[in-house]
Amino acid sequence: MNADEKDLLHRHLNGDLDASEQAAFFARLQESAELRRELASHAFDESLLSEIILEKRTVAQPKRRAWLPAAGIAAAMVIALTLVLTLGRSHSPLFRVARVEGSATILHANDDESPVQPGAFLREGDQICALKGVVVLETEHASVELGSESAVSLRQGELVVDRGMVGVAAGGGAPLRLGSTHGTTIVHEASASLEIRKGRLRVEVEKGSVDVERSSVVRIDAGRYALIGADVETGRLVPRVPLDDAVKRACAFLESRRNDIVAPMVSEKRNAPPPRRTYAELALLALHRGGYPDSHPVKAELLGLVRGRSVESTYIAALQAIALAEIDPAAHQDRIRLCAQLLVDSQCANGQWDYAVKSLPNVPATGRIRRRQEGPASGDNSVTAYAVLGLHAAARAGVDLDPTVLERSRAWWVTCQNKDGGWGYNEAGSLGQDAPDKSEYTTNTSYGSMTASAVAALAAIRELRGGEGDVALRRGIEWIGANFAADHNPRKTPGFLPLHWLSMASRGGQLLAVEHFGSHEWYAEGADFLLASQRPGGEWTAEQGEFMKAERMDVLDTCLAILFLRRESR
Amino acid sequence: MSDAARIAQLVVKHRHGLLAYLYGVIPDAHVAEDLFQEVCVVAVRKAAEFQDGTNFVAWARSIARHKLREQLRRRSGISVDDAFFEGVESAFDAAGAGVDPDARKEALRGCLGEVQDRARQMLVWRYEEGLSAAAIAERMGQSRAAVNSLLQRVRELLRDCVQRRSAEARA
Numbered sequence: 129m130n131a132d133e134k135d136l137l138h139r140h141l142n143g144d145l146d147a148s149e150q151a152a153f154f155a156r157l158q159e160s161a162e163l164r165r166e167l168a169s170h171a172f173d174e175s176l177l178s179e180i181i182l183e184k185r186t187v188a189q190p191k192r193r194a195w196l197p198a199a200g201i202a203a204a205m206v207i208a209l210t211l212v213l214t215l216g217r218s219h220s221p222l223f224r225v226a227r228v229e230g231s232a233t234i235l236h237a238n239d240d241e242s243p244v245q246p247g248a249f250l251r252e253g254d255q256i257c258a259l260k261g262v263v264v265l266e267t268e269h270a271s272v273e274l275g276s277e278s279a280v281s282l283r284q285g286e287l288v289v290d291r292g293m294v295g296v297a298a299g300g301g302a303p304l305r306l307g308s309t310h311g312t313t314i315v316h317e318a319s320a321s322l323e324i325r326k327g328r329l330r331v332e333v334e335k336g337s338v339d340v341e342r343s344s345v346v347r348i349d350a351g352r353y354a355l356i357g358a359d360v361e362t363g364r365l366v367p368r369v370p371l372d373d374a375v376k377r378a379c380a381f382l383e384s385r386r387n388d389i390v391a392p393m394v395s396e397k398r399n400a401p402p403p404r405r406t407y408a409e410l411a412l413l414a415l416h417r418g419g420y421p422d423s424h425p426v427k428a429e430l431l432g433l434v435r436g437r438s439v440e441s442t443y444i445a446a447l448q449a450i451a452l453a454e455i456d457p458a459a460h461q462d463r464i465r466l467c468a469q470l471l472v473d474s475q476c477a478n479g480q481w482d483y484a485v486k487s488l489p490n491v492p493a494t495g496r497i498r499r500r501q502e503g504p505a506s507g508d509n510s511v512t513a514y515a516v517l518g519l520h521a522a523a524r525a526g527v528d529l530d531p532t533v534l535e536r537s538r539a540w541w542v543t544c545q546n547k548d549g550g551w552g553y554n555e556a557g558s559l560g561q562d563a564p565d566k567s568e569y570t571t572n573t574s575y576g577s578m579t580a581s582a583v584a585a586l587a588a589i590r591e592l593r594g595g596e597g598d599v600a601l602r603r604g605i606e607w608i609g610a611n612f613a614a615d616h617n618p619r620k621t622p623g624f625l626p627l628h629w630l631s632m633a634s635r636g637g638q639l640l641a642v643e644h645f646g647s648h649e650w651y652a653e654g655a656d657f658l659l660a661s662q663r664p665g666g667e668w669t670a671e672q673g674e675f676m677k678a679e680r681m682d683v684l685d686t687c688l689a690i691l692f693l694r695r696e697s698r
Numbered sequence: 699m700s701d702a703a704r705i706a707q708l709v710v711k712h713r714h715g716l717l718a719y720l721y722g723v724i725p726d727a728h729v730a731e732d733l734f735q736e737v738c739v740v741a742v743r744k745a746a747e748f749q750d751g752t753n754f755v756a757w758a759r760s761i762a763r764h765k766l767r768e769q770l771r772r773r774s775g776i777s778v779d780d781a782f783f784e785g786v787e788s789a790f791d792a793a794g795a796g797v798d799p800d801a802r803k804e805a806l807r808g809c810l811g812e813v814q815d816r817a818r819q820m821l822v823w824r825y826e827e828g829l830s831a832a833a834i835a836e837r838m839g840q841s842r843a844a845v846n847s848l849l850q851r852v853r854e855l856l857r858d859c860v861q862r863r864s865a866e867a868r869a
Binding site: 138180 | 714717721725727730739776781782785792793799806821824826830842845849850856857860
């Protein structure tokens with residue numbers, strides 16, 4: 129090897145040769161065995177050195193590509209492949225990032241974190257977190273879409289859903305396997321969505337059929353879902369297209385009735401002076417669930433109105449806390465605290481609430497919300513359930529509540545439970561409402577909306593205060609299971625508060641994280657009824673009769689129907 | 699074990715040798731790694747074609763040859779024949795024989811400590827950013843010739859260091 133050759137060799141290794149010098153070097157290489165040996169010897173060290181240097185790379189250093197070092201990827205891919213294949217599986221796909229919308233990060237096995245870039249391949253141990261937005265991964269035969277606040281990771285060559293919701297569509301070829309702590313979902317020529325919620329895996333299958341492998345295999349066919357945790361709950365999906373259409377038309381109807389939403393009305397009779405109410409909170413939450421952005425003019429107007437109004441009614445304080453906590457708990461923390469303070473200050477001595485809230489000035493800006501005064505002696509169970517749900521929403525939004533308020537409420541619910549396990553409007557014996565034949569009015573005998581209200585309130589208190597073995601709650605759930613009907617308020621005439629009943633049953637079902645009451649799939653049956661009874665103008669008018677005659681029933685029913693159909697995701 | 703699983707194991711086993719071969723022909727760490735990944739994918743896909751008992755490295759290199767040919771044509775319009783590859787491959791067989799890549803990597807890691815900061819920075823630019831000698835020269839405000847000669851000295855220094863250390867370890 130002469131000096132020229134040596135010079136060419138090193139400049140080759142330095143990336144310093146132009147095309148003609150490169151060709152000349154290769155020609156020399158072909159002639160000189162010594163030069164070839166020298167190249168091989170150096171190339172061996174060079175590739176090891178480059179690995180050492182790339183291993184030391186930190187996130188702060190500039191990167192030529194997002195997915196370096198490729199040697200690491202390849203090695204991890206091959207190792208993962210080996211692991212998976214030696215476990216007897218036939219295929220382990222490579223996952224490539226196809227699309228990124230919004231912000232998403234990738235957390236590597238060595239704790240490095242970087243933004244997700246399209247074109248990157250997932251490496252063994254990587255976790256992709258979609259923060260706000262969507263990330264789409266692709267393999268040869270499948271695509272996987274991560275929704276907001278969801279995360280997946282690659283472990284032993286298998287994609288694992290860690291949290292949030294993930295949509296999957298797989299064509300032919302090898303089945304796609306998606307791991308989770310609740311079992312492995314196998315998708316083959318099918319599309320499905322997987323969601324980890326409340327410690328369970330929810331799998332909804334839109335097309336084809338999907339198997340979930342756990343101690344036994346759960347097969348889920350198109351149009352059905354399964355909830356998989358300690359036990360397995362399966363049921364029927366409500367078709368998305370008519371559902372979306374119904375909600376869209378209902379929201380358009382609400383927009384058309386703006387004046388009836390914002391204009392105050394006076395309808396409550398007890399404890400004068402009567403508070404002024406509007407449907408602004410309910411409509412705000414309904415439009416929010418309907419997918420309206422905060423910038424939409426009607427939603428923005430309602431948000432302004434809600435935040436600016438003085439709160440005089442228990443219903444308004446509760447609904448305002450619920451709506452604002454769902455829309456943006458941090459941005460509306462001040463108002464949520466105000467509502468929580470009003471509710472805490474208005475609790476009756478017996479643990480109930482009444483219609484009116486009395487405000488004291490100076491809601492503390494931070495710290496625990498404590499009771500500063502006592503409300504009236506007693507109220508009713510219907511408004512009491514709303515107050516509890518409002519406090520529950522505030523607590524979820526981070527407000528620290530005096531625990532005695534919730535304990536006092538729980539004690540009341542237990543006290544006034546009827547012998548059959550259900551609840552009525554008040555404690556048996558009070559207010560002369562014990563006549564069971566008054567099926568078009570409130571009674572103290574058990575009926576659907578009141579029992580559902582009590583179950584929702586007790587479930588909310590249990591979520592905040594703990595206490596698993598709640599006998600009263602269990603008996604209430606059994607009452608609903610035995611009496612459930614989607615098209616009317618159980619034990620009442622069809623025109624009496626049917627949608628209030630459905631919305632309370634829905635709240636209870638969601639807080640308990642159950643899809644069934646007894647043998648009834650509350651959501652699917654309720655949605656069937658609502659889709660069938662929507663009026664051509666997009667509204668519902670299920671309420672009939674005397675009891676609610678002072679209300680604007682089409683607006684109220686339409687709000688409640690939207691809240692049922694677009695149930696909260698938590 | 700399935701064909702693919704067997705190939706995957708073999709790829710892992712011969713990773714260093716294959717990477718070094720790719721790097722020897724196209725000395726850009728990123729390109730070599732990309733090519734290695736492509737070779738892996740093709741090898742696993744064609745797993746059924748590999749016959750047990752035959753030379754796996756030779757088989758994998760035959761896949762690599764296609765990739766290298768494409769890349770050389772694209773980068774510098776060069777085409778090379780099989781005789782060229784055969785010569786280079788036998789040199790890699792000889793250089794790789796008896797070398798434990800993991801031990802050598804650890805030895806190199808130790809020897810990197812003996813390299814001056816300035817030279818180490820050059821290696822980082824060369825491998826991590828894939829800069830050529832000319833680009834490094836520009837960044838350092840030095841002549842290309844100086845960078846070429848410095849890189850050559852570092853390369854030789856590291857090789858001497860590794861040999862010295864392994865001789866010491868044997869003694």
